[in-house]
Amino acid sequence: xxxxxxxxxxxxxxxxxxxxxxxxxxxxxxxxxxxxxxxxxxxxxxxxxxxxxxxxxxxxxxxxxxxxxxxxxxxxxxxxxxxxxxxxxxxxxxxxxxxxxxxxxxxxxxxxxxxxxxxxxxxxxxxxxxxxxxxxxxxxxxxxxxxxxxxxxxxxxxxxxxxxxxxxxxxxxxxxxxxxxxxxxxxxxxxxxxxxxxxxxxxxxxxxxxxxxxxxxxxxxxxxxxxxxxxxxxxxxxxxxxxxxxxxxxxxxxxxxxxxxxxxxxxxxxxxxxxxxxxxxxxxxxxxxxxxxxxxxxxxxxxxxxxx
Amino acid sequence: xxxxxxxxxxxxxxxxxxxxxxxxxxxxxxxxxxxxxxxxxxxxxxxxxxxxxxxxxxxxxxxxxxxxxxxxxxxxxxxxxxxxxxxxxxxxxxxxxxxxxxxxxxxxxxxxxxxxxxxxxxxxxxxxxxxxxxxxxxxxxxxxxxxxxxxxxxxxxxxxxxxxxxxxxxxxxxxxxxxxxxxxxxxxxxxxxxxxxxxxxxxxxxxxxxxxxxxxxxxxxxxxxxxxxxxxxxxxxxxxxxxxxxxxxxxxxxxxxxxxxxxxxxxxxxxxxxxxxxxxxxxxx
Numbered sequence: 001x002x003x004x005x006x007x008x009x010x011x012x013x014x015x016x017x018x019x020x021x022x023x024x025x026x027x028x029x030x031x032x033x034x035x036x037x038x039x040x041x042x043x044x045x046x047x048x049x050x051x052x053x054x055x056x057x058x059x060x061x062x063x064x065x066x067x068x069x070x071x072x073x074x075x076x077x078x079x080x081x082x083x084x085x086x087x088x089x090x091x092x093x094x095x096x097x098x099x100x101x102x103x104x105x106x107x108x109x110x111x112x113x114x115x116x117x118x119x120x121x122x123x124x125x126x127x128x129x130x131x132x133x134x135x136x137x138x139x140x141x142x143x144x145x146x147x148x149x150x151x152x153x154x155x156x157x158x159x160x161x162x163x164x165x166x167x168x169x170x171x172x173x174x175x176x177x178x179x180x181x182x183x184x185x186x187x188x189x190x191x192x193x194x195x196x197x198x199x200x201x202x203x204x205x206x207x208x209x210x211x212x213x214x215x216x217x218x219x220x221x222x223x224x225x226x227x228x229x230x231x232x233x234x235x236x237x238x239x240x241x242x243x244x245x246x247x248x249x250x251x252x253x254x255x256x257x258x259x260x261x262x263x264x265x266x267x268x269x270x271x272x273x274x275x276x277x278x279x280x281x282x283x284x285x286x287x288x289x290x291x292x293x294x295x296x297x298x299x300x301x302x303x304x305x306x307x308x
Numbered sequence: 309x310x311x312x313x314x315x316x317x318x319x320x321x322x323x324x325x326x327x328x329x330x331x332x333x334x335x336x337x338x339x340x341x342x343x344x345x346x347x348x349x350x351x352x353x354x355x356x357x358x359x360x361x362x363x364x365x366x367x368x369x370x371x372x373x374x375x376x377x378x379x380x381x382x383x384x385x386x387x388x389x390x391x392x393x394x395x396x397x398x399x400x401x402x403x404x405x406x407x408x409x410x411x412x413x414x415x416x417x418x419x420x421x422x423x424x425x426x427x428x429x430x431x432x433x434x435x436x437x438x439x440x441x442x443x444x445x446x447x448x449x450x451x452x453x454x455x456x457x458x459x460x461x462x463x464x465x466x467x468x469x470x471x472x473x474x475x476x477x478x479x480x481x482x483x484x485x486x487x488x489x490x491x492x493x494x495x496x497x498x499x500x501x502x503x504x505x506x507x508x509x510x511x512x513x514x515x516x517x518x519x520x521x522x523x524x525x526x527x528x529x530x531x532x533x534x535x536x537x538x539x540x541x542x543x544x545x546x547x548x549x550x551x552x553x554x555x556x557x558x559x560x561x562x563x564x565x566x567x568x569x570x571x572x573x574x575x576x577x578x579x580x581x582x583x584x585x586x587x588x589x590x591x592x593x
Contacts, residue, residue: 004490005408005486005487005490005496005499006408006409006410006496009409009411011405011495011496011497012405012409012411014401015401015402015404015405015406015409016401016402016405016406016417018397018398018401018402019398019399019401019402019467019471020402020417020420022398022463022464022467023420023421023424023464023467023468025439025464026432026436026460026461026463026464026465027424027427027432027464027465027467027468028420028424029435029439030431030432030433030434030435030436030439031427031431031432031435033435034431034432034434034435037434037435090328093324094324094325094328097321097324097325098325100321101318101321101322101325104322104325107329108325108329109579110576110579111329111332111333112328112329112332113575113579114332114333114336114572114575115332116521117521117568117571117572117575118525118567118568118571119524119525119527119542119543119546119567120525120527121525121527121543121546121547121550121567122543122546122564122567122568125546125550125560125563125564126335126336126339126564127335128560129339129342129557129560129561130335130338132557137335137338137355140355141355144355181331181332184328185332189514190473190514193477193510193511193514196510197477197480227476227479227480228476231472231473231476234422234425234472235425235469238425238426241426241428242426242428242429244428244430244528245527245528249547249550264428264430267428267430267431268430271430271434277434280430281431281434284427284428284430284431285431287426287428287431288423288426288427288428288431291425291426292422292423292426295422295426
């Protein structure tokens with residue numbers, strides 16, 4: 001990228017200043033202030049600090065000994081893994097399939113992307129209705145398929161042993177499934193856009209050389225899609241680490257029995273419900289550090305070198 | 309033989325695609341059907357069509373009476389529209405500068421953007437709130453200022469993602485186009501507007517849509533800055549209804565539909581433009 005057009009650097013200021021001014025005031029400054037807050041003692045939202053913690057790294061010590069934090073980390077890392085495998089995986093399969101058809105391709109794009117349009121509040125309410133203990137959609141379906149045990153009392157009243165989708169045995173599925181389901185379409189759209197940017201000439205050349213179907217996908221599409229896939233991967237990792245609203249609307253604070261914390265929900269709860277503003281800030285710092293580390297690893301492993 | 313195999317492959321392709329489509333459409337159809345069903349019946353029989361006895365419009369009447377949907381829609385569209393316009397303009401410029409120029413500190417700025425994408429909104433909101441109170445934007449009770457107080461952090465919150473996406477696509481624009489335009493006497497700004505934007509049109513549309521939706525759906529920032537009833541935006545309104553509805557599942561269903569339907573309409577209109585942008589492809593020719 002050594003074009004002479006871009007030797008003169010003066011216009012660069014106009015390109016970069018607006019964005020970085022915004023980021024500095026509304027992202028970087030607050031973030032640094034937030035890091036400073038982790039060392040301070042803050043009694044409540046909007047209150048000023050009452051001095052340093054004793055010892056100053058007290059919150060970090062707490063971070064590594066807090067059992068709920070351990071649960072939250074475990075769940076979140078599991079969610080990240082599931083997100084990468086299922087979300088991006090399903091999106092990739094669907095994108096490759098849609099790329100091979102003509103009729104209905106636009107319909108599928110429209111439909112797959114649809115859940116992302118919906119606010120997590122609405123989706124949370126919807127999934128609460130779907131997974132409702134007594135007479136939710138899933139349980140009604142299971143009952144009609146004969147998968148739920150029930151007995152009919154002499155009075156004609158039916159007693160059903162409903163399946164509790166939010167109990168200890170099922171909550172991970174009930175929590176992760178909507179989160180992953182919602183954003184498949186997101187990666188799908190990015191991947192389809194990437195597929196459209198691949199020149200048809202390449203496919204024609206490949207067809208002349210006798211490469212078809214799976215070979216075409218394996219040796220042309222996937223390598224050319226690598227950059228876009230890598231972007232998806234990084235987005236999936238950082239997205240999973242800050243998942244908050246859907247689990248929050250569906251489960252509230254840590255249900256069931258403090259087994260269901262995610263880093264996002266635990267941080268919110270500490271900051272806004274328990275008023276541990278400085279400890280909440282510390283969890284936020286951990287989320288960012290994890291995001292940087294994990295996506296750097298992803299980049300190292302998957303990103304092709306820049307000069308291709 | 310070859311033909312038959314192709315047909316089978318095509319059949320399986322459509323089957324898989326349709327199955328996933330079913331998972332994304334059916335839950336919404338289910339909610340819409342049940343929003344027209346009499347209250348008590350949802351729990352016993354939610355799959356049939358709500359006809360005759362079971363049909364009711366009450367759930368909507370109750371929802372509309374209890375909450376000021378019109379005003380909330382107006383607030384939401386003002387906020388999200390403004391955020392979208394500014395994100396697209398500012399992020400486009402920055403992405404172009406970062407992709408095409410080589411200068412000291414470039415990789416540092418890139419890392420800053422990557423890092424910015426990982427900041428969860430709750431890690432910045434407390435200092436932002438204080439800052440805006442000091443600037444007399446937040447907490448004044450003035451509706452327009454409160455909307456502005458949501459808009460500013462939302463622009464910043466969407467920028468990093470937008471820049472990353474746009475950089476990816478601007479990178480794939482062949483530099484030959486720009487060089488020939490330069491030889492024809494265009495300056496960088498003309499190149500940006502006449503070559504880069506048309507070539508990366510599809511990704512600009514993608515970024516615009518995401519910025520709009522994320523802003524519209526961002527309950528967290530809204531609930532922080534919009535505290536008075538006349539300031540409330542649509543997701544905040546839904547959250548409030550849901551916390552009051554209790555076991556009134558019909559009301560929940562109808563409120564979900566009221567929030568979802570207008571977005572769906574806007575979405576379908578915009579979607580056409582995205583597809584057009586996707587297939588136009590200035591690069592191919």
